Amino acid sequence: MSALAFTGAALLGGRLVVAHSLGGGDLSEIVRITLEDGRTAIVKSGPAPPTEAAMLRAIAAAGATAPAVLAVSDAALVIEVLPAAGSVDAAWGDLGRVLARLHATTARHYGWPVDYAFGPVAIVSAFADDWPTFWGERRLLVNVPHIPGALARRIETLAVDLRNRLPARPPAALLHGDLWTGNVLVDGDRITGLIDPACYHGHGEVDIAMLSLFGRPSPAFFDAYGPLAPGHAERLAIYSLWPALVHLRLFGAGYRSMVERFLDAAGA
Structure with a gap:
């Protein structure tokens, strides 16, 4: 399991049990993690995770839908898992x-x-x-x-x-x-x-x-x-x-x- 997955788990204060790399991240690493207590999350690297977190919060505050920011550091952004089975x-x-x-x-x-x-x-x-x-x-x-x-x-x-x-x-x-x-x-x-x-x-x-x-x-x-x-x-x-x-x-x-x-x- 990647270092990013462990970073995300640590930011959430939980023990990592499963991590899956997700496609679509040409410019960032993206993983989905599951913690021992059953919580799941998406963890991203990126050029500036705190800046991306502020942007997601701004989108949500505008009344548009965006994943909730669960945790963030200079190394990683942790966001909620949202349903995404459609087109x-x-x-x-x-x-x-x-x-x-x-x-x-x-x-x-x-x-x-x-x-x-x-x-x-x-x-x-x-x-x-x-x-x-x-x-x-x-x-x-x-x-x-x-x-x-x-x-x-x-x-x-x-x-x-x-x-x-x-x-x-x-x-x-x-x-x-x-x-x-x-x-x-x-x-x-x-x-x-x-x-x-x-x-x-x-x-x-x-x-x-x-x-x-x-x-x-x-x-x-x-x-x-x-x-x-x-x-x-x-x-x-x-x-x-x-x-x-x-x-x-x-x-x-x-x-x-x-x-x-x-x-x-x-x-x-």
């Missing part, structure tokens, strides 16, 4: 409702109190007072030193023009920040938890763009979430660029075509 295909409507509740929690500024990371890729979230500045500087231009020059120049050109393309001050919604279907737990037709967040406050369409990166939510999702502002289709490519750039930096040149596709769609 999001049966729960798009509930996901729309859950995401609308999350985005209804707003802040005065765009960003998050501390930076975070996807593995070695920093998520810079210093606060900004206007949205185009935040998206241009914290989500696009930060990647320029780490990507091929031709892509970098196109990103720079787009960033200069964001004031003409993005709303200046949309509601600063609480975002999940890494909302793909693998980070949505489902049981039947109900969302039981949003997991693996990378939260910050920003335009709610960002989460929808992330959710659409490798597929498309069903009409039931959009019916439940509510109408999007005019021009959302044009903004989709701009908001999709950030996760595409993250994939390029994490997983290599196979994702260059995705970045180019979104740049083309954005006219950059």
Whole structure:
């Protein structure tokens, strides 16, 4: 059994008897543990477990569903086990409702109190007072030193023009920040938890763009979430660029075509 499993058991003050490694953790180790007294939990490593714990608590406080934080240290995050036997295909409507509740929690500024990371890729979230500045500087231009020059120049050109393309001050919604279907737990037709967040406050369409990166939510999702502002289709490519750039930096040149596709769609 892994050291992480024993760390989780110690944080819960129990004796470990069973540990199973769980799939889906490209950037973190994840194990499910069972203690001698019958308690079960999920234990995760990660770039900053206390920061992730704060994000999960923020999601729950917003009225969206998230696993309860059972314990946390600098080395590990321990969360409750939630039912997850279903598929999001049966729960798009509930996901729309859950995401609308999350985005209804707003802040005065765009960003998050501390930076975070996807593995070695920093998520810079210093606060900004206007949205185009935040998206241009914290989500696009930060990647320029780490990507091929031709892509970098196109990103720079787009960033200069964001004031003409993005709303200046949309509601600063609480975002999940890494909302793909693998980070949505489902049981039947109900969302039981949003997991693996990378939260910050920003335009709610960002989460929808992330959710659409490798597929498309069903009409039931959009019916439940509510109408999007005019021009959302044009903004989709701009908001999709950030996760595409993250994939390029994490997983290599196979994702260059995705970045180019979104740049083309954005006219950059």
